Amino acid sequence: MLTSIDLLLFVAFLAYSLWSGLRARAVAAQNLEEYFLAGRTLPGWKAGLSMAATQFAADTPLLVTGLIATAGIFSLWRLWIYAVAFLLMGLLLGRVWRRAGVLTDAELAELRYGGRTATVLRGLKAVYFGVVFNCTVMAMVLFAATRIAEPFLLWNAWLPAWLFDPVVTLVRWLGLSLTLNSDSAAWATHSANNLISLFSIVAVTTLYSTTGGLRAVVDTDVVQLAVALLGTAIYAIAVVWQVGGLGALRQQLDALYGAPRAAQLLAFTPDGAADASLAVLGMLAIQWFAQMNSDGTGYLAQRTMACKSDRDARSAALLFVATQVLLRSLLWLPIGLGLLVLLPMTSGDVTSLTAQREATYVEGIVRFLPSGARGLLLTGMLAALASTLDTHLNWGASYFANDLYKRLYCELWRKHAPSERALVWVARGSNLLILALSLIVLSQLKSIQSAWSASLLLGAGMGVPLLLRWLWWRMSAASELAAIAASLVAAPLLLWRVPSDPMRMLIMTLLTAFAAIAVALRWPPEISPELQAFYLRVRPPGFWGPVARSLGESPHTASKDLVRGVWATVHGSLCVFALLTLLGSLLVQAPAPTWLPYRPAWLFGLALLSAASAWLAWRAIQSASQEPTIARAIESSTK
Numbered sequence: 294m295l296t297s298i299d300l301l302l303f304v305a306f307l308a309y310s311l312w313s314g315l316r317a318r319a320v321a322a323q324n325l326e327e328y329f330l331a332g333r334t335l336p337g338w339k340a341g342l343s344m345a346a347t348q349f350a351a352d353t354p355l356l357v358t359g360l361i362a363t364a365g366i367f368s369l370w371r372l373w374i375y376a377v378a379f380l381l382m383g384l385l386l387g388r389v390w391r392r393a394g395v396l397t398d399a400e401l402a403e404l405r406y407g408g409r410t411a412t413v414l415r416g417l418k419a420v421y422f423g424v425v426f427n428c429t430v431m432a433m434v435l436f437a438a439t440r441i442a443e444p445f446l447l448w449n450a451w452l453p454a455w456l457f458d459p460v461v462t463l464v465r466w467l468g469l470s471l472t473l474n475s476d477s478a479a480w481a482t483h484s485a486n487n488l489i490s491l492f493s494i495v496a497v498t499t500l501y502s503t504t505g506g507l508r509a510v511v512d513t514d515v516v517q518l519a520v521a522l523l524g525t526a527i528y529a530i531a532v533v534w535q536v537g538g539l540g541a542l543r544q545q546l547d548a549l550y551g552a553p554r555a556a557q558l559l560a561f562t563p564d565g566a567a568d569a570s571l572a573v574l575g576m577l578a579i580q581w582f583a584q585m586n587s588d589g590t591g592y593l594a595q596r597t598m599a600c601k602s603d604r605d606a607r608s609a610a611l612l613f614v615a616t617q618v619l620l621r622s623l624l625w626l627p628i629g630l631g632l633l634v635l636l637p638m639t640s641g642d643v644t645s646l647t648a649q650r651e652a653t654y655v656e657g658i659v660r661f662l663p664s665g666a667r668g669l670l671l672t673g674m675l676a677a678l679a680s681t682l683d684t685h686l687n688w689g690a691s692y693f694a695n696d697l698y699k700r701l702y703c704e705l706w707r708k709h710a711p712s713e714r715a716l717v718w719v720a721r722g723s724n725l726l727i728l729a730l731s732l733i734v735l736s737q738l739k740s741i742q743s744a745w746s747a748s749l750l751l752g753a754g755m756g757v758p759l760l761l762r763w764l765w766w767r768m769s770a771a772s773e774l775a776a777i778a779a780s781l782v783a784a785p786l787l788l789w790r791v792p793s794d795p796m797r798m799l800i801m802t803l804l805t806a807f808a809a810i811a812v813a814l815r816w817p818p819e820i821s822p823e824l825q826a827f828y829l830r831v832r833p834p835g836f837w838g839p840v841a842r843s844l845g846e847s848p849h850t851a852s853k854d855l856v857r858g859v860w861a862t863v864h865g866s867l868c869v870f871a872l873l874t875l876l877g878s879l880l881v882q883a884p885a886p887t888w889l890p891y892r893p894a895w896l897f898g899l900a901l902l903s904a905a906s907a908w909l910a911w912r913a914i915q916s917a918s919q920e921p922t923i924a925r926a927i928e929s930s931t932k
Contacts, residue, residue: 302668306676307497309516314501314509321506324713325699328506328720329396329691330599337605339511340596341612343684346514347592348617349521350681352437354625354674355651361629362638362650365558366883367566369622373873376618377581380865382589383610384914385834385858386763388603390594392831398422398590399696402770404830405762407823410770416701417777423692426585427685428727432734434681435491439471440652441674442490444659449482452489460485471735494675495682495728502683503690503721507599510683517676518616524670525624531661532631539627543882545634558630559883561874583802587756588763592688607914611865618869619876626881632657686724693723750787750797754780754805761809764835764855766824772813779808834858861910868903871896 321328335343353372360368382390395401399418403411449457464471464484471491472483501509536542546555560566581587589597600606636653638646658670698719703711711719758776762768783804787797818824820843827833828840834855838848875896877883 298665298668300668302665303672303675306516306520306672310497310501310509310513310679313512314503314505317505317508317512321504321508322714322717325396325691325695325716325720328717329595329687329695331507331511333391333599334601335511335596335599335605335609337600337602337608338612339515340600340605341609342518342616343511343514344593344596344609344613345616345621346518346521346677346680347684348613349518349621349677350434350437352434352681353677354525354628355437355440355654357625358629358632358654359647359651361558361626362633362653363647365560365566366626366877366881367560367563371580373618373622373870374581375584375586376614376869377862377866378584378587378589379593379610379614379617380869381581381858381862382586382593382597383607383613384861384865384911385855386588387597387600387606387610389763389831389833390589390597391600391603391606393598394830395598396695397691398594399692400700402773403700405827406770406818407821408770410774412700412705414770414773415696417774419692419696419701421777422585422591423689423697424727424730427689427692428730428734431682431685431689431727431731434678434685435495435731435735438491438494438675438678439487441655441671441678442494443472443483443487444655445671446486446490448486448489457485457489460489464488491732494678498679498682499686499724499728502686503724507595507687510680510687511596511599513676513683514680517673517680520669521673521677522620522624524666524673525621525628527666528658528662528670529624529627529631531663531666532635532657533627535661536631536634539880539882542627542630542634546630549634549637556884558633559881561878561883565884579802580798582760583756583798585755585759588759590755590759592684595688595691607911614865614869619873622873623876623880626877628654628657630881635661686727689727690720690723693726694720750784750794750801754783754801757802757806758809761813763833765813766820766828766837766840767813767817768809769813769816769818771816772809775812776805776809779805857910857913861907861914864903864907864910868900868907871900871903875900 320332326332357369357372360371393401393404395404397419399415399422402415402418405411406414461481463469464481469488470480470484471487472480501513505512533539533542536545543555543559546558549555550558556565585591586593588594596609597606600609632653636656638650658667658674662670694716699711699716703709754776758768758773762773780801783801787800791797791800820840824840825844828837829844832851832854834851836855837851841848841851875893878885878896879893
């Protein structure tokens with residue numbers, strides 16, 4: 294299926310990736326900060342594009358294609374609503390992540406709370422984030438890789454029998470089905486092809502990410518994003534051309550599925566959507582904080598902490614949201630809808646239909662793109678896979694090296710401090726364990742959408758406590774542990790008794806929030822020297838009046854910071870969502886909601902007003918961040 298031009302593009306990207314890792318290997322090997330945070334020297338634009346590249350994962354366009362087909366455009370708000378959390382991270386919490394000076398979220402637990410309970414919390418978070426959640430997400434990405442590689446990488450036609458047949462035997466012996474055609478007589482051949490493809494991609498990704506650390510990861514991310522966006526734009530143009538133009542898209546949807554169903558597929562707002570039940574709307578209202586990235590925890594915080602200044606951290610978040618929510622969505626909408634016309638839906642149960650529709654994204658690449666363009670998009674898709682894998686490998690390894698090995702094993706159990714070079718080698722070696730666990734999870738997946746739903750439920754119990762630890766002085770390590778315990782108890786019960794994903798998330802969020810707040814109110818922490826030191830170091834926003842008064846400072850400074858950050862986040866989100874709805878509706882000729890007359894004019898006006906208000910709030914944040922603070926003095930004195 295691939296021509297020499299296609300293969301040349303792919304090989305060129307692989308060569309660049311390996312060169313990036315080898316170029317950065319010496320400086321990355323110096324210590325954990327150089328390895329995991331690039332020495333805290335990233336400019337904002339590079340950090341923002343790296344975040345967007347990681348979110349531009351190989352599984353995401355397949356997920357979007359499946360969502361559009363089964364639930365319409367309105368279902369994509371489950372992805373778009375995260376813009377609120379991303380903006381909040383950049384405009385309010387980015388600076389406190391940087392000032393904390395930690396390597397991982399788990400390490401922050403001891404800095405924030407102190408004491409033995411915080412150490413227990415640090416260990417639990419390292420296992421939960423670094424193993425359970427991280428491996429689930431990686432398995433989802435690897436699952437998508439098999440769908441992308443299967444039509445293109447035909448190893449059975451390229452490799453000699455003596456080299457390929459043992460892989461087929463291994464697949465049969467393990468009963469490992471890595472193909473959508475699991476009922477086919479040739480399932481073992483397809484699975485062997487996909488296994489070799491996975492091994493090849495993972496080997497290259499692991500090589501450059503483990504040698505060059507975050508510097509190599511970010512350098513490849515920027516190139517990957519450019520290639521993926523260019524290839525996706527060409528794909529969108531090709532699909533629209535095959536349909537007969539944007540004007541014909543709506544007509545053909547009406548003809549194939551009927552005008553009422555087509556209107557549901559195209560609806561951006563609840564009044565015309567196919568599924569806008571109370572549970573769905575409630576989930577959309579809370580999902581931006583009902584997940585583990587609510588405060589940036591994970592690779593987003595890692596990129597933020599790697600920025601060279603507070604201003605760079607804020608600009609990274611803005612560029613990330615503009616690229617991830619606006620630009621890529623406007624490219625994916627005509628592709629997802631056009632494939633409904635070019636490759637019409639067939640009957641089947643929800644699970645099988647979802648998997649089929651996800652696979653049409655790759656089928657469309659095979660059928661509708663010419664040579665060269667096909668190779669460009671394939672390179673972009675596999676590069677997107679590499680971008681997500683290298684980020685999760687690097688991020689997951691940080692928990693193993695910094696929290697499990699250094700803190701728990703060496704410092705607490707063995708009572709000695711490991712060398713920096715030894716820690717880097719532990720970080721590199723832990724990548725293999727993460728990959729092995731991810732492959733085990735991969736073998737149990739049925740569709741990307743099902744894995745995505747599971748990952749959302751895993752993170753739903755953490756969102757509220759993670760936000761409150763920055764905003765409320767009463768939060769304690771016991772509060773976070775109570776939320777984790779409630780989540781572990783509730784998750785299997787919700788999976789067993791509650792069939793609706795939105796309702797599961799609503800219940801999980803309410804239960805864990807109640808547990809965390811109840812413990813915080815019943816057993817509030819003392820205003821200890823550790824709590825005062827944390828306040829002076831990071832200057833958190835929110836409700837810190839008693840701590841500020843104990844230090845002889847104004848109790849209103851933190852609350853003013855909270856108001857400025859929330860104001861900027863709300864109006865920035867309104868601007869992004871208004872532009873997305875306006876441009877997306879015009880692009881695909883979506884029906885106007887009954888409750889909003891003169892829709893384009895209203896949306897354009899809302900976008901302008903929100904942008905102006907967000908800009909004023911940005912200026913206020915910039916001015917406030919330039920004021921001299923004790924935290925800035927501490928940061929300067931430690932350099």
